[in-house]
Amino acid sequence: DPTSSDGASRGRGGGGGGGEEATNHFALLEFEKPVTCLHDSLLIGSRLDTDVYSNTCRIAFHGQLVRSIAEKDYPSSVLPRLKIYKSKSRQGVVERLQDERTVIGKGLFKKETKIHSFVGLRVCLSTGEVGVIEGAFGTSGKFRVQFTDGLKPETVQSIGSKKGKGKGSAAASNTDQEHSSVKINLNFKKYIFDPQKRMIQ
Numbered sequence: 001d002p003t004s005s006d007g008a009s010r011g012r013g014g015g016g017g018g019g020e021e022a023t024n025h026f027a028l029l030e031f032e033k034p035v036t037c038l039h040d041s042l043l044i045g046s047r048l049d050t051d052v053y054s055n056t057c058r059i060a061f062h063g064q065l066v067r068s069i070a071e072k073d074y075p076s077s078v079l080p081r082l083k084i085y086k087s088k089s090r091q092g093v094v095e096r097l098q099d100e101r102t103v104i105g106k107g108l109f110k111k112e113t114k115i116h117s118f119v120g121l122r123v124c125l126s127t128g129e130v131g132v133i134e135g136a137f138g139t140s141g142k143f144r145v146q147f148t149d150g151l152k153p154e155t156v157q158s159i160g161s162k163k164g165k166g167k168g169s170a171a172a173s174n175t176d177q178e179h180s181s182v183k184i185n186l187n188f189k190k191y192i193f194d195p196q197k198r199m200i201q
Helices: 153-160 170-179
Strands: 008-012 021-025 042-046 059-064 085-099 102-106 122-125 130-136 143-146 183-191
Touching (some): 085 153
Antiparallel strands (some): 085 102, 122 130
């Protein structure tokens, strides 16, 4: 089903593959002018700009027609139903510990990013804990992450070890390096035809 994948669907190969899995790739083709076509027909696209005398294959693509679109308002009525997405990932760091269930992070977002669009998305620390983005912290792109099950004692100790160190000292510099090793990873999908441009996990 091309409406529920990121462009590839798994199926059983039937062409002498001994039961091996075959991959079906789906593509959306948009033309400047209407093209007459029959459902379930074989489509072949050729590169007509290629030199006919060159020893080059002129076939650009081929495949089976799954669905034709005749609606004039298809960008708003049909395309949003195609669940075609791009996988996105971002990484930031824990800046400090607010309490044993909450950390303040930075590096995931720019100052001008609307963090409210990311509220509720899950993030994972490099130490293994899974939390949820709770909201912005200030106006510089920092954010608050809530961990329902709390943080591991060793994680709390690692993050909290920054406290009490003097600014500019060699000890503080070494602690910052250790502290910045606690990463915050955010992975999500962005559907390219979603009019609301939402982030989905």
